[in-house]
Amino acid sequence: MKKTKDENTEEQILNAAKNVFQAKGMDGARMQEIADKAGINKAMLHYYYRNKQLLFEAVFNNAFSLLAPQLNTVLNDNSSIDEKIKNFTSNYISFIIKHPYLPNFIIQELNRNEDFIMKLKENKSFPNIEKFKKQVDKEVRNGLIKSISAEQLFINIMALNIFPFVAKPLIMAFTNTDNEHYKQLMEDRKTEVANFIINSIKVL
Amino acid sequence: MKKTKDENTEEQILNAAKNVFQAKGMDGARMQEIADKAGINKAMLHYYYRNKQLLFEAVFNNAFSLLAPQLNTVLNDNSSIDEKIKNFTSNYISFIIKHPYLPNFIIQELNRNEDFIMKLKENKSFPNIEKFKKQVDKEVRNGLIKSISAEQLFINIMALNIFPFVAKPLIMAFTNTDNEHYKQLMEDRKTEVANFIINSIKVL
DNA sequence: AAATTTGTTAACCAAATGGTTAAACCATAT
DNA sequence: ATATGGTTTAACCATTTGGTTAACAAATTT
Structure with a gap:
C-alpha cells in the first residue's frame, strides 16, 4: 500500500484501521496489522491517535455517523409511512451493499461495551423515535394503517x-445459497421487504 | 465459585468457558478468566481441552446444537405454515430470553470464521430449507398464501x-426504552410477530 | 541559513497471554 | 501399605502485543 499525495497519513491510518477493526473487532485487531495495511510505522498510530482505544473510537464514531442518517430517513422525514418504508428499504439495502461490515461491527461493539451507547445518545443528531411515534399513532387513529405500536413497527423495519x-x-448455510445467489436475494429484497411490511399493516 | 459434587471439573470448565466466550468472544476471552470462573487452575483447561481453540469449539458446538433444533421446527415440522410461524415465534422468543447471549455469539463467530460453517453443514441434523421450500411453493400454488419465495419468507421469519x-x-437507544420496557416489548412480540408475518402473506 | 516544529523510523520495553512441566495429591486396585 | 493412574497445582516459558523512546528527516518559521 503506497501513499498517495491526496491522502495524508492520518487518513490512511483511519482507513486501514477501519478495515482491520471492522473485520476483526476491537479485540481481534492488531496495531501492527493496521500499521502494515497503512504502510507506515507502528509508532505513527500512537502519534496520531494516542492509543488503540482512541483509534478504535475514531473508527466507530465514523461508522456510526454513516448509519445514523439512514435511520433518520425513517424517523424524521416528512413523507408518509408507506413512502418511508419504501424509501428506507431500497436505500438502506443499497447502502449496506456498499458497507457490508458496518452493521455487524456496530452491533457487535455495542454489545461488548454497554456505556458506549451513552456517549452516542448525547449527540444531538442521534436517531430518536418520537416523531415517528406520533406519525404512526396518528395514522393508526385515522385508520390508514392497522393497529401497531411505533416501536414494534420500527423494530420490524430494522x-x-x-x-x-x-x-x-x-442464512447462506440454511438456504443453501452461494454468494451470487445471495446477492440476488438481497437485490430482490429492495422491493420485497417494503411490500412485505406494507402488506402487513395496510387496512383492507 | 465452589465445586459441587454433582458437577465435575470438565463440566465446570465448559460452563465457565461458555459464560466468558459468549460475553467476550473468542478474541476477548482470557483463559485465566475462564479458570478463575471455574474455580480451578489454568493448567486444567489444557488438561481437559488441549488449547483455547478446542475449548472454544466445544462451547460453540454446544451453543449451536441448542439453536439448530429451534430452527428445525420451522423447516422440518409437519404443521401448516401458519402454525409453524405461530409456534416458532412464541417458542423462539421464550428460548432466547433464557439464552440471551446465544444468537449474538453464534452470528459473531460465524462472521469471523468463514470455514466454521462448513464443518457445521457436514452434520446430518444441520437445518435445511428444502422441505420448507416445497411446502411454501405448494401453499403459494394452491392460493393459500400470497406469492413469496421460501427463502425470503424464511429470512423474514428469522x-x-x-x-x-x-x-x-x-434498539433500546433508538426507542428510548429501559430494560423493563424492553422486556415487555419482547414479550409482546411472541404474538405480535406471528400476526405481522401472517398478515403479510395471507390471501384476502 | 539557522532554529524550531512536525513527521517518521528502528529499536526497545513491560505486561499480558497461551501454553508447558514437573512435582504433588488422591482414589483405587493389588 | 504400596504401587498405579488419573487429577491438580505452582512455577515457569516463549511469544505476542500495546506502547515508548531517542534519534533522524523534512518542513516551516524566524
Whole structure:
C-alpha cells in the first residue's frame, strides 16, 4: 500500500484501521496489522491517535455517523409511512451493499461495551423515535394503517432490513445459497421487504 | 465459585468457558478468566481441552446444537405454515430470553470464521430449507398464501425473531426504552410477530 | 541559513497471554 | 501399605502485543 499525495497519513491510518477493526473487532485487531495495511510505522498510530482505544473510537464514531442518517430517513422525514418504508428499504439495502461490515461491527461493539451507547445518545443528531411515534399513532387513529405500536413497527423495519446482512453466513448455510445467489436475494429484497411490511399493516 | 459434587471439573470448565466466550468472544476471552470462573487452575483447561481453540469449539458446538433444533421446527415440522410461524415465534422468543447471549455469539463467530460453517453443514441434523421450500411453493400454488419465495419468507421469519435480541442495545437507544420496557416489548412480540408475518402473506 | 516544529523510523520495553512441566495429591486396585 | 493412574497445582516459558523512546528527516518559521 503506497501513499498517495491526496491522502495524508492520518487518513490512511483511519482507513486501514477501519478495515482491520471492522473485520476483526476491537479485540481481534492488531496495531501492527493496521500499521502494515497503512504502510507506515507502528509508532505513527500512537502519534496520531494516542492509543488503540482512541483509534478504535475514531473508527466507530465514523461508522456510526454513516448509519445514523439512514435511520433518520425513517424517523424524521416528512413523507408518509408507506413512502418511508419504501424509501428506507431500497436505500438502506443499497447502502449496506456498499458497507457490508458496518452493521455487524456496530452491533457487535455495542454489545461488548454497554456505556458506549451513552456517549452516542448525547449527540444531538442521534436517531430518536418520537416523531415517528406520533406519525404512526396518528395514522393508526385515522385508520390508514392497522393497529401497531411505533416501536414494534420500527423494530420490524430494522430487523427485516439489517438482519440479512448481519447473519449472512448463517442464512447462506440454511438456504443453501452461494454468494451470487445471495446477492440476488438481497437485490430482490429492495422491493420485497417494503411490500412485505406494507402488506402487513395496510387496512383492507 | 465452589465445586459441587454433582458437577465435575470438565463440566465446570465448559460452563465457565461458555459464560466468558459468549460475553467476550473468542478474541476477548482470557483463559485465566475462564479458570478463575471455574474455580480451578489454568493448567486444567489444557488438561481437559488441549488449547483455547478446542475449548472454544466445544462451547460453540454446544451453543449451536441448542439453536439448530429451534430452527428445525420451522423447516422440518409437519404443521401448516401458519402454525409453524405461530409456534416458532412464541417458542423462539421464550428460548432466547433464557439464552440471551446465544444468537449474538453464534452470528459473531460465524462472521469471523468463514470455514466454521462448513464443518457445521457436514452434520446430518444441520437445518435445511428444502422441505420448507416445497411446502411454501405448494401453499403459494394452491392460493393459500400470497406469492413469496421460501427463502425470503424464511429470512423474514428469522430476522423478525432474532434481530431484536442481537441488536438490543441499538434498539433500546433508538426507542428510548429501559430494560423493563424492553422486556415487555419482547414479550409482546411472541404474538405480535406471528400476526405481522401472517398478515403479510395471507390471501384476502 | 539557522532554529524550531512536525513527521517518521528502528529499536526497545513491560505486561499480558497461551501454553508447558514437573512435582504433588488422591482414589483405587493389588 | 504400596504401587498405579488419573487429577491438580505452582512455577515457569516463549511469544505476542500495546506502547515508548531517542534519534533522524523534512518542513516551516524566524
